[in-house]
Amino acid sequence: MRISAPADTAAPTPRPPVRSRALSWIPGLLYDTAFRRYWTAQTVSYLGDQVSALAIPLIAVTVVHAGAAQMGYLAAAVWLPHLLFGPYAGLWADRRRHRRRVMIAADLGRFALLVSLPVVHALSTLTFTSLFTVAFGVGLLSVLFEVCNPPLFKALVPPGGYVAGNALGSGSRAMAKVVGPSAGGFLVQLFSAPFALLVDALSYLVSAVLLARIAPEEAPPSEDRVRLRAAGRFILRSRAIRAALAATATVNFFCFVTTTLFVLYATTTLGLGAGLLGTVLGAGAVGAVVGAMCATPLTRRLGVGRTFLLGCLTTPAPLLLIPAAHGSGPAVLVMLVGAQFGSALGVIWIDITAATLLTSLVPDAMRSSVFGAYQGVNLGMRPLAALIAGAVAGPLGLRTTLWIAAAGALTAFLWILPSPLSRSTPPAVGQEA
Template structure:
């Protein structure tokens, strides 16, 4: 490529992607997102097709992946803030996850793959993912200036939305060509790629926090003392709980009561990923038009509200498909408004010394309610009917906005300047 051609490409690239450290960070995140989506499909398929698990065993496999966030998020956040050197911890987590994941195709090739190994791998990969994620929030703000938090979150979440579109399709193809366990080699390579890129950046990270009394619970206390963060975590927990009530029954309802085939259902669910891409594209514009706080408020409604179209779907099949497609597509847009807006606001409100611990507190609450929501969905669906439970879940998710309305968040037009610099300024 000529010098003029390189200049033209550079001009078209978003400003952050013209900065080599962030570009490497974003490239590693993008690869991991795609690898994770392949694994999301390949692990349960390996359990079903190779190990012939039943419904109970599949439930335990899902639980094994969810438990680490509930059990270890607080401890991981405290450890990360107290130790510092978060980038090195993320590299170690990536390499550890790669080693664990590659053990599945190796055991399969040798004829020794067992369900116990699958449980162990999923649990340990989930544990290392907790460590990676609580460190990641600090690394992000070490690479991105406060005025670019929305743009940085837009790029990262845009990659995540794109992985939702392409990842399952690639995963399904790989499972057909290679067999489910061997498809996990893709996720192994994505972890190695991420580790390699992280090793090639050297941002200035916040110094480690001094261990003192209350170090372990400081993140929870900071959230509890901040009206804005307290509202965000309570609202997100409410949305997550009802969202998992909903999705515990969505596939059953679509197949058994609406009569959709697996292929048709896959296309419908893909609409949510396309909506996520659109949402990632428009969120920055929405923030500039109405402000960061109102965007978060809009996301709390726009993410769960469209899902009410699912239990309302009925009549001719084209109308049913239109309702389901609209629900997933519009919900995907709302999810990006919520994730990008809330993630940027949290980055601005949390002081550097507490970032990992506050992230751990958020993860413990938000991820902890997910298995509870899935369990409640099954119980409510069996007691009151699947369709009625889906309607309750869609409406219940909207109630999350009630935590945020009386907080300072709706009145925030801009990201709080310098709020991440210390607890006092983030206590709004």
């Protein structure tokens, strides 16, 4: 039987868990069982995704013998659902009572889709069409999962823990990028690319099981039929979110131009081999891990808004080192490593603070729809940037295009200066204790 405190007696404040000095480095949120299961589900999925990121392109090249155009279509298949369905998926999610169940269903759907590839390969019926269909289907289910995730995060994390919670998630994603490619390469060598996909499939199954073992009190579904126009109006009327979206979209567009051309520039212009290229790209993953680790103390010192502004400067500034690198030798390698490390550091600060702003400032009734619209614009910049990068780099040259991309990304901070983000943390954003 549950006993309530008397009306005239204040309920005692729950004591934080007692931690030994040896365990004091463990973030407080991980002592909460529900959050720990939620975070573990994310971490396992991120590791599995790194296996697929390597295995699916290898299947396309080695098994179905895809050409350059087909490889482009396959890469676009992952992002197209965000562009086409992200905002509408958010509207749909806001009307659902049990968004956690949608996330579990999305995990199980992705598990089934990925398992289908080694099955059809074993039957010698694997084609590019089946590969494209699975990639698109996984991308679509990922959109559903992601638009349902912000309400679940809000239900699990107290306001004062938003930055720490987002830092843990971003840290998992960054660490997966450090460990995942090596593990993926080992699994591909051991089992072949199609059967290595079973590891990613199992990661979704583990995620579904862990999410099924938590039961947070989710926000009720929206009673009003929120329309896409209403989500757009909310973003435009909120000075902080409007500035954040304009800045992140600017960074995303110009930085993805650099991402699209970087491997080509590094190998053909600078003459980097595969081993050195892997070292350079690995520096970016390390930078992301470091950024996630220092995000919480940084926001305590600067506030969420100013940390976001710092991220908008730190992300593009190191990219100037890429076109500045010339010739060969250790200096070039140091410049490229510095560019990848520094840029990834800033990206993580942007990701954590932007997620914190959305969690804090968006009402529960339209949380998923605003997140879907935000991501639709933000991630929709990537396929557009890739197309423009290919079209412009030919007549202008790789180095000139990279200079323009880095300079363009640096303008992102201009969106922040007239907004509340440049002066202080918006009052609705919870501060770390």
